[in-house]
Amino acid sequence: MHSHILPGVDDGSKDWEMTSQMLNEAYSQGVRNIVATPHNYPGEKKQDNEKIRDLVRQADELAKQIAPDFTVLCGNEVLYRRGIAQEIEDGHILTMADSRYLLVEFYPKERYSKIYQGLRELVEDGFCPIIAHMERVQELFESEEKIRDLRKLGVLFQVNSGSFMGGVFDRRPARLRKYVNSGFVHFLGSDCHNLTTRPPRMKDCVEKLSRKLPASCMDRLLYENQEQFLQKKYI
């Protein structure tokens, strides 16, 4: 649900060779559907959706060469700003696999009031926002009450697989597991950018979580929510 595998469009993959290797690694990590979510920032030069779609088609062909049951879908990681709905309509932002789901990124120190207001507008416009790596958004990560409020609004949450790892003195993984257990984490994503510092890592995270959380909870996180998303149904 969160990857930077398309070549030459952001700080992710550099070329097709790297994209191919990242796809190979993702597949061996257990991934079968991968949404390409290149960064989408505000600014003068707006994204041409058709260019991204074309890269996604080529990446999907590569995926199919790896295995017939491997699919690449289109998307964006959209840095929040006003007017997102209009940019979508104008063909400058891609929703997740052309559904009403939208992966939205906030600055780590963004004020909660602005986050809430912005997401409410997106929901009112008929979108289903997924907060990208919610664990990085400080005010949100630290408050279960705020997470609950956003959930009531219809907002979903994505967490990076690497954030569940961490050492014994790192309290973040334990808190994140609690959120998964409470149904506040809907999607896992590797947020992969390359093969070294930010690789398509999933397996060790899934194994660790499976040891500590009930099977029903893992099913929801890894399969049921994905199925709902792929069928363009709400969670």
Ligand SMILES: [Fe+2]
């Ligand atoms: Fe990302």
